[in-house]
Amino acid sequence: MKKYKKIYFVGIKGVGMAPIAIIAKQAKFEVAGSDVSEEFITDAVLKKEGIHPLIGFNSDNVKKFVALSKNQEVLVIATAAHGGFKNPEASFAQSIGIKVISHGQAVGYFMSGELFGRKDFERISVAGAHGKTTITALLALCFSSLGLDPSYTVGTSEIFPVGSAGHFGRGKYFIAEADEYAAEIEKDKTPKFLYQYPKFLIINNIDFDHPDFYNSIDEIVVAFEKLTLNVQKNGTLIVNGDDLRIKEVVKKIRKDIHVITYGVSQKNDFCITQYAQEEFSSHFTVFSKGINIGRFTLSVPGFHNAKNALSAIALLLEIGVSVQKIQEILPQFGGTKRRSEKVGITKNGALVIDDYAHHPLEIQKTLSTLRTAFGQKKIICIFQPHTFSRTLALLSEFSMSFADCDSLIFLPTFASARDEISDEKEYNQKIKSAFAKVEKNVKILEKGDDVVEYISQNFDNSSNILITMGAGDIYKVGYKLINK
CATH class of the missing domain: 3.40.50.720 (NAD(P)-binding Rossmann-like Domain)
Known part of the structure; x- marks a missing residue:
C-alpha cells in the first residue's frame, strides 16, 4: 500500500x-x-x-x-x-x-521502489563529471527498445526518439542519472548521488567542477569513493579504465564488487578502435579481451559519444543482451534535448545547433566534433558562461577551449541562485577581459537580441554553423535565429 x-x-x-x-x-x-x-x-x-x-x-x-x-x-x-x-x-x-x-x-527514494509499493527494481546509476546525461538517456532508449519498459530519470527534457526524460515503467530496471552536486546547499550537503544504492554503477570520468561546493578535485574523488560503497552486495561497477582518478577509486572498492572497464586502452575489458565519423553519425569497432566483438553505429557524432556508448554496451552485454541486438538498437538513439541538438535552419540557410556544454572539456569536445562533422564550414559559437563560481575558477581553461570555432560571440554569465557575487558587473568585466584575449574573432555582446541582430548581419548563410552553448537560457537565442 x-x-x-x-x-x-x-x-x-x-x-x-x-x-x-x-x-x-x-x-x-x-x-x-x-x-x-x-x-x-x-x-x-x-x-x-x-x-x-x-x-x-x-x-x-x-x-x-x-x-x-x-x-x-x-x-x-x-x-x-x-x-x-x-x-x-x-x-x-x-x-x-x-x-x-x-x-x-x-531520486534515491523513487529507485528504492518503496514509494510505489515495489520491491523488484534493479537499480542502475550513471555518474561522472561529463557524459552522464547521454549515457543514461542511451540506456533508457536501449532498454525501452528491448521491450524491458524501464523506469528512468535523466537530467534533460527529452530523449530522441523516446520522448520525455522521465518514465515510470512496469519493468524491473530503474535507470537514473547520478549527480555529484549537493542535495541542498545549506541543510543537506550530501552529494545527491549518495542517496542512490545501485546494483549497477557506471562512472564515466572524474573531473573538477562545482567549485561553489567542492574545494578541490580531491574532495570530488572522495565523493566518488563513497558512491562505490553504495553499490549493492555482489553488484557491478562499470568504469572508464582510461581515467587515472577512477583507477585510484577502483583500488579501494569492496572485493565482492565485479569491475568492468572500458576505454581506449587495450588493457580494458572493452576497448574502442577504428572510430570513424560521417557528419552526424559515427562508427566504431569494439574489442573484448583481444576479440573483435563487432562494428557499431551511433546516430550522434563525436568520439566522446562513441566512448559513452561503450559503457552502455558493456552493461547490456553484462545483463545478457546479444551483440547483434545491441548493434540493431544503438542507431535508434538520436541524442537528447540540448546535447548537440539540431534546432533548425535560418532563413538564409545557416544550421543552428544547441548544446548544454558549460565546462571547458565539454566545450572542447563538442566543438572538435562539429569541426570533424562539418569540415570547411565556419563554426560560429555563441557562448554564455554558467555560474560565476565555475567560470572564475576555470577561467584560464575556458579561454583556451574554443580552438575549433572560427568566431566566438560572448554573452554575460548566467548567474545561479547559489552564486554569491557582490558586483556582477565587476566580475563580468573580469571574465570578458579573459575571453577577449582568445586568439580568434571575439565579439562581446550584452543581450540575446543583440546576438540575433549581429548574426543576421554577419553570419546568416549556408556556409556557417551557428552553435549556442551553455547551461543557462542561451538556447532561446537559437530559436530566435531560426524564427527571425
Missing part, C-alpha cells in the same frame, strides 16, 4: 525535477508544483503529461494542494535552487508536519 497519495514539487520545471514529477504522475500520484514564470525546456513535456506548474512560490499553493488530505499522505520535494528548504513553500510544509525531501533524496 502506498504511503503517500500526493506529491508537490518546488521548482518543478528544473531538468532534474520535471522527470521525477512525470514519473510520479504516471505512477498515479496526484502531482502539482511551482516554479518561476520564465520559459524552460521542460515546459512542453510537463504540459503533455497534464502537469501545469503554478507560477511563483507561495505557502498558499501548498495549503490548497493539501486541502482535506492528511499531512502524512503528502510529500513535498524541493529543488536545491529557489532557496531549497528555505523556500516559503518548503518552509510552510515543514511547519505543518509535511515531509520535505530534496531532489537527491527523492
Whole structure:
C-alpha cells in the first residue's frame, strides 16, 4: 500500500525535477508544483503529461494542494535552487508536519521502489563529471527498445526518439542519472548521488567542477569513493579504465564488487578502435579481451559519444543482451534535448545547433566534433558562461577551449541562485577581459537580441554553423535565429 497519495514539487520545471514529477504522475500520484514564470525546456513535456506548474512560490499553493488530505499522505520535494528548504513553500510544509525531501533524496527514494509499493527494481546509476546525461538517456532508449519498459530519470527534457526524460515503467530496471552536486546547499550537503544504492554503477570520468561546493578535485574523488560503497552486495561497477582518478577509486572498492572497464586502452575489458565519423553519425569497432566483438553505429557524432556508448554496451552485454541486438538498437538513439541538438535552419540557410556544454572539456569536445562533422564550414559559437563560481575558477581553461570555432560571440554569465557575487558587473568585466584575449574573432555582446541582430548581419548563410552553448537560457537565442 502506498504511503503517500500526493506529491508537490518546488521548482518543478528544473531538468532534474520535471522527470521525477512525470514519473510520479504516471505512477498515479496526484502531482502539482511551482516554479518561476520564465520559459524552460521542460515546459512542453510537463504540459503533455497534464502537469501545469503554478507560477511563483507561495505557502498558499501548498495549503490548497493539501486541502482535506492528511499531512502524512503528502510529500513535498524541493529543488536545491529557489532557496531549497528555505523556500516559503518548503518552509510552510515543514511547519505543518509535511515531509520535505530534496531532489537527491527523492531520486534515491523513487529507485528504492518503496514509494510505489515495489520491491523488484534493479537499480542502475550513471555518474561522472561529463557524459552522464547521454549515457543514461542511451540506456533508457536501449532498454525501452528491448521491450524491458524501464523506469528512468535523466537530467534533460527529452530523449530522441523516446520522448520525455522521465518514465515510470512496469519493468524491473530503474535507470537514473547520478549527480555529484549537493542535495541542498545549506541543510543537506550530501552529494545527491549518495542517496542512490545501485546494483549497477557506471562512472564515466572524474573531473573538477562545482567549485561553489567542492574545494578541490580531491574532495570530488572522495565523493566518488563513497558512491562505490553504495553499490549493492555482489553488484557491478562499470568504469572508464582510461581515467587515472577512477583507477585510484577502483583500488579501494569492496572485493565482492565485479569491475568492468572500458576505454581506449587495450588493457580494458572493452576497448574502442577504428572510430570513424560521417557528419552526424559515427562508427566504431569494439574489442573484448583481444576479440573483435563487432562494428557499431551511433546516430550522434563525436568520439566522446562513441566512448559513452561503450559503457552502455558493456552493461547490456553484462545483463545478457546479444551483440547483434545491441548493434540493431544503438542507431535508434538520436541524442537528447540540448546535447548537440539540431534546432533548425535560418532563413538564409545557416544550421543552428544547441548544446548544454558549460565546462571547458565539454566545450572542447563538442566543438572538435562539429569541426570533424562539418569540415570547411565556419563554426560560429555563441557562448554564455554558467555560474560565476565555475567560470572564475576555470577561467584560464575556458579561454583556451574554443580552438575549433572560427568566431566566438560572448554573452554575460548566467548567474545561479547559489552564486554569491557582490558586483556582477565587476566580475563580468573580469571574465570578458579573459575571453577577449582568445586568439580568434571575439565579439562581446550584452543581450540575446543583440546576438540575433549581429548574426543576421554577419553570419546568416549556408556556409556557417551557428552553435549556442551553455547551461543557462542561451538556447532561446537559437530559436530566435531560426524564427527571425
